[in-house]
Amino acid sequence: MTVQHMPPPLTRASSSVGTLPGYMPGFGNDFETEALPGALPQGQNSPQKCNYGLYAEQLSGTAFTAPRGKNERTWCYRIRPSVHHTGRFAPIDLPYWRTAPNILPHDPHRRNIMSLGQYRWDPIPMPDSDADLTWISGMRTMTTAGDVNIQVGMASHVYLVTRSMQDEYFFSADSELLVVPQEGRLRFCTELGIIEIEPREIAILPRGLVYRVEVLDGPCRGFVCENYGQKFDLPHRGPIGANCLANPRDFKCPLAAFEDRETRSRVVIKWCGQFHETWIDHSPLDVVAWHGNYCPYKYDLRTYAPVGAVLFDHPDPSIFTVLTAPSGQEGTANIDFVLFRERWLVAEHSFRPPWYHKNIMSELMGNIYGVYDAKPQGFAPGGISLHNCMLPHGPDRDAFEGASNAELQPQKLDNTMSFMFETRFPQHLTEFAAREAPMQQEYIEVWDRLEKKFDGTPGVK
Ligand SMILES: O=C(O)Cc1cc(O)ccc1O
Numbered sequence: 001m002t003v004q005h006m007p008p009p010l011t012r013a014s015s016s017v018g019t020l021p022g023y024m025p026g027f028g029n030d031f032e033t034e035a036l037p038g039a040l041p042q043g044q045n046s047p048q049k050c051n052y053g054l055y056a057e058q059l060s061g062t063a064f065t066a067p068r069g070k071n072e073r074t075w076c077y078r079i080r081p082s083v084h085h086t087g088r089f090a091p092i093d094l095p096y097w098r099t100a101p102n103i104l105p106h107d108p109h110r111r112n113i114m115s116l117g118q119y120r121w122d123p124i125p126m127p128d129s130d131a132d133l134t135w136i137s138g139m140r141t142m143t144t145a146g147d148v149n150i151q152v153g154m155a156s157h158v159y160l161v162t163r164s165m166q167d168e169y170f171f172s173a174d175s176e177l178l179v180v181p182q183e184g185r186l187r188f189c190t191e192l193g194i195i196e197i198e199p200r201e202i203a204i205l206p207r208g209l210v211y212r213v214e215v216l217d218g219p220c221r222g223f224v225c226e227n228y229g230q231k232f233d234l235p236h237r238g239p240i241g242a243n244c245l246a247n248p249r250d251f252k253c254p255l256a257a258f259e260d261r262e263t264r265s266r267v268v269i270k271w272c273g274q275f276h277e278t279w280i281d282h283s284p285l286d287v288v289a290w291h292g293n294y295c296p297y298k299y300d301l302r303t304y305a306p307v308g309a310v311l312f313d314h315p316d317p318s319i320f321t322v323l324t325a326p327s328g329q330e331g332t333a334n335i336d337f338v339l340f341r342e343r344w345l346v347a348e349h350s351f352r353p354p355w356y357h358k359n360i361m362s363e364l365m366g367n368i369y370g371v372y373d374a375k376p377q378g379f380a381p382g383g384i385s386l387h388n389c390m391l392p393h394g395p396d397r398d399a400f401e402g403a404s405n406a407e408l409q410p411q412k413l414d415n416t417m418s419f420m421f422e423t424r425f426p427q428h429l430t431e432f433a434a435r436e437a438p439m440q441q442e443y444i445e446v447w448d449r450l451e452k453k454f455d456g457t458p459g460v461k
């Protein structure tokens with residue numbers, strides 16, 4: 001067998017909008033794209049014989065009977081049907097990629113190790129460039145919530161990737177993946193086309209989609225939110241109206257691209273938290289044309305138009321929601337993906353940073369770059385914090401004193417991009433998060449120096 005180090009480029013659809021890889025704009029549109037002319041049937045989904053000898057296959061992302069507007073499926077016209085892209089599955093072990101339920105035993109005798117608390121981690125160190133870490137072996141789960149078996153909840157991960165997958169492919173039957181790069185550039189060669197992302201962009205990879213991940217510029221580090229539940233959607237804007245926040249046209253889905261490559265290849269599947277491998281003799285990225293609304297996409301976080309306080313007070317952070325994955329209970333997300341980016345602060349006679357609070361939802365935050373206003377120190381780019389269900393948190397002492405005494409001029413909050421994965425389910429630490437990742441043991445001391453100012457006498461202190 002010859003080992004191919006650099007797979008030949010995928011054959012791509014011609015792009016009318018710019019240079020390759022090409023994308024189509026829109027969120028949840030009914031897209032259509034073909035990498036060879038005439039590969040896409042017109043007027044029907046399942047012709048008796050497809051052009052080019054292709055097989056027609058449907059990929060269903062929602063139940064067949066999901067209501068119109070929520071129903072998602074894509075028709076693929078491919079060299080071989082997917083049944084040829086898996087063989088017999090054999091279980092494999094990926095101890096760092098955990099799945100809910102994954103609840104560490106409660107051990108009251110080992111205080112300081114797993115005691116309940118507000119947590120923060122320094123950035124997980126970047127891997128050496130000679131470390132052998134792929135998208136699969138480099139995934140490090142920090143938290144899990146809910147239960148994959150009932151398609152409820154989520155997991156948060158940090159990925160460390162140094163090496164492209166070669167003749168190796170992956171798909172998750174468990175989840176949709178939201179990818180938030182923090183260092184390095186990645187290319188996702190998927191069944192439905194190619195997506196390249198770098199820090200300040202995100203990608204969404206739907207459940208069931210087969211792909212290979214290549215390093216464009218490494219080593220790479222970033223965050224992943226694994227969504228076991230209903231797909232991410234755009235939030236309703238309510239009284240905000242028809243514009244701002246994330247606008248649909250800024251989402252980009254790839255043009256069709258395929259490989260006709262006969263090499264021995266490994267396909268890894270994640271299924272109910274188990275990993276299995278299977279071996280095939282060709283590339284599974286063989287979709288020549290497709291149409292539908294179930295597809296991967298990317299989004300540039302710099303196109304997010306934040307809306308906020310223009311006179312006084314601090315709205316709830318839900319005002320910064322980019323994407324929301326509903327849970328079935330109205331207004332109560334399985335996951336909200338929330339973005340804290342550059343913006344103007346103009347509120348009068350107001351405390352401008354996040355207020356102190358306790359929240360029924362569980363908040364995992366990551367810093368992409370810069371400084372987060374509630375935590376001027378200690379929450380570094382690449383760092384993570386976790387404020388779980390009903391655990392109190394808020395600005396550290398310096399942020400509180402600074403913001404309480406600041407002269408309230410219009411102020412540009414610059415050089416800042418952090419995000420939150422907020423879920424209605426409590427997030428449980430993995431062994432890795434509790435024992436291997438660089439947890440800041442002193443984190444809760446950031447609130448120690450907050451003074452009691454109350455002395456029973458009226459007036460502003
Ligand atoms: O905890 C955090 O820093 C996130 C957050 C930000 C904000 O502006 C209001 C509430 C909130 O939870």
Ligand SMILES: [Fe+2]
Binds near residue numbers: 357359363387393
């Ligand atoms: Fe919070």
